[in-house]
Amino acid sequence: MEAGDDGGPRTASGQRRVTVSDWLESRALTLVAVATGVVLVVLFYYPVATVFVEAVVVDGALSFEPLREVLTSRFYLVEIIGFTAYQAALSTVASVALGLPGAWVLSRFEFRGRKTLRSLTILPFVLPSIMVAIGFVATFGANGTLNRLLSTVGLGQVSLLYTLPAIIVAHAFYNAPLVTRMTTAAWESIDARTVETARSLGASPTRAFLDVVVPQLLPAILVSATLTFVFTFASFPIVLALGGLQYATIEVFVYYRVQQLAYADAAALAVVETAVSLGLTYAYLRYEARQQTAAFAAGARPAPRKRLIPRSFRRLSAKDALSRVAAFGYGVVVLLVFVAPVASMLLSSVTAPDGSLTARYYEFLLQRQATATEFQVSPLPAVLNSLLFGVGTLLLALPMGVVMAVLTTRRYRGRKLVDALSMAPLAVSGIVVGLGLLRGLVFGVEAFGYRFTVAGAVAIVAAHSVSAYPFVTRNVAPLLGNLDPRLVESARSLGASRTRALWDVELPLVAAGVVAGAAFAFAISVGEFDATVILATGSNSYTMPVAVERYLGRRLGPATAMGCILLFVTSLSFVVIERFGGRSRGV
């Protein structure tokens, strides 16, 4: 495509004239890094610090009393923190167990709609927890789909709701797709030749898989497992809605203490929560560093996918047949865990209280669109705002995340610490961030006789980007770390700036990770709630999840109808992002 020396205009003597755009290009990495730092400080570190300081400062003096109290309380240590870690560990195991076969099916088999399905794996991520709770009650409840299925085949009732398994299955609903997604990306970038080499050297298929494929999948599996643990460790609405208070987690108590304005306790709990999450992230990153090899580089040729439904069943070997049966068995599990709750939700948006079909909840949305006043939430602006913020987040979080990935793949002392800190937005309680934003930015900070406030649509996009960029980083950094450093060195020695080397050489090679990160960034923005409601000044910046929450009432219909709009709009967006991203892969 473009030649390497397409840079600025040249003078007659052939000397390169330094233009503003050249300067910008050569400094682009630095500029984006600085901008990232500023956005992070303003929208994350400063707000969160205003809350965390309460854990260590009592009446203006440094004291670790609140923290000490939490750490010496049997109740908090065993019942709350211990339980939180326990359920997060179980949830992580369940998510990986449910997600890995998905990656196997998506990366090893070809079937109609595979790409669309792959795009949609991110969908659960954006579903408001109340919708998931409604879907789960309808699927796994006493009168739910599962029990009706069981009774038609003559089996007894199971009561899954309000138990630990309910929480774990719901967490798997949210996080297994994450595992699937990240592992599929890794699986698809495994070079088939490495397996062929192992086989030609006499390794059995199983041995080749264990020795060649698994090590290359492991980082992706562990990233997704780490993220799953971090998310489920901070889980809050799902725990309450499907488990109940007897299964309270740290975040439930953080929320409760914040509601009671008991900030010392809330901050102390949140500090513990963050320390665990970040500690784990750090531990993972150290592992990842050891795993990094410069082995695979440009031009990986993945093995061809097999047809899920073979042309002929006659010539199918026993092993191939078995793998199809396993894939279909997995399909049944997927139907129950992912499709049934979503279908139940769709169904409840068209079901009247007496069980008949009705369009009135959608009519409600139309009517609300036509008659809502300025202080009421109407559907179309919610859709448009969500899309606008989503695209804004994409544009902001992608450069932020890529630059952070570049910075964290350079070699220097303490790099893993910087890397772990850059992941902090994932590890800090959403409630704490929300509270910090409110106090630090919405009310404003006094300085030099002025009160500085940050709020409104732009602040929302920036806040969304802060929570989204770590996903871009985590999707891109491992791939970037695996690239042969000589590629960049050659580009640099041929005169390319660091930015140009990134743009022309590295990014095209890690395009899969960038596209995956983009989908996550969009998803985070669409699903985000805490910062949105806090920074949305006036009534002009509400999003689809806010509308879903607003439409909840005695009847579920209006909220589920809005939830289905959310589902539809975001599904479409993900397919568009990945199709568009997929096409530009060869750039």
Place this chain on the structure above:
Amino acid sequence: MNRRSFLKAAGASGVAAFVAGCSAEPVDDGADGPTANETGGQNGTEGETGTATGTPSGPETLRVATYSSFVDAPSSSPGQWIKERFESEFDATLEWQIPDNEINYFIERAAQGVDSDADAYVGLDTNMLIRVDENVDGQLFAPVESDAVEGRNAVQSGLEFDPQGRAIPYDTGYISLVYNENDATAPQTFDGLLRPEFEGDLLAQDPQSSATGQAFLLHTIKAKGEDGYLDYWEQLQQNGVRVLGTWEDSYAAYSNGESPMVVSYSTDQVYANEEGEDLSEHQIRFLNGEAYANPEGMARFADSQNTELANRFLSFMLRPKVQAEIAVRNVQFPAIADAPLPEEFAQYAKEPETPVTFTYEELKGNLSEWTDAWARQFASN
């Protein structure tokens, strides 16, 4: 797309994002004058940071903060009706503000030394008032002399909950059990709930985050005493009571047939009737013949510059016709005795023989301890 220009645009948007969302204003030195307003759209005008200063000329603006379902419920809510009526009668603009953190938002503002930026608050209860008094130095709300607000004396005395006369009750709800009589007949008493036949039948809400959950907990303290309620809850828990996070979670589960009893409002049938639902699925049970009353009040912010208009608004809210309209649209009982309620409302909104409630004095100093002790016990089992 040209990759280079894309990169530039993306980088620039990052910088722009930081700049455009900010605003800086001179700090109010406490002198008189218009206060800056950051929250709430300015009557249809856009504005990301929403900074505008009120001008002395033209119609006055009254800023009233409330909870979202008071103005924006999917079924019915009184907000829009009140706004239209009020504006048509007074030469003023009523601007609703609905901060997500509700009263905590204003407590936070006060703690940060920022003006309230609102004139009145609609939707206070005893628990919130205690939280305000425990966390705000000085006055967040101003006491209202009864002669300043017309109709103030018509409020039923049983609903009064603020000993300092700041909050004026405008409606009240009763928290009771709602049950589906096709699946179970709810017991008559609190003790009855412990019987094996009701095992796993009751859905309640977390008192830490839900008003109905809090009211139900307080009702059990009323019934079983300060020394007995924890034991009672231990037994309830053994009998499979489910405590979910919010009223929405639990009501959704109830509607899906997950359990035959839920803690909710005694006005449940009003909605059910409007929706043409089977009323057998919306039976009301007052345990021990009682229900916990949770009156809702309104108050004027102490730093409001709009005292007179705010008082006129408070008077307006207490008029019999407005009281009836609020009752119907907010599905709560009016605060005055002679509101002209439609017959249907009276038929489907159930009132307990004996409403019970804790007074401000009884709750102050106890509320958080009771709730904390309960939460620790419940989460430990």
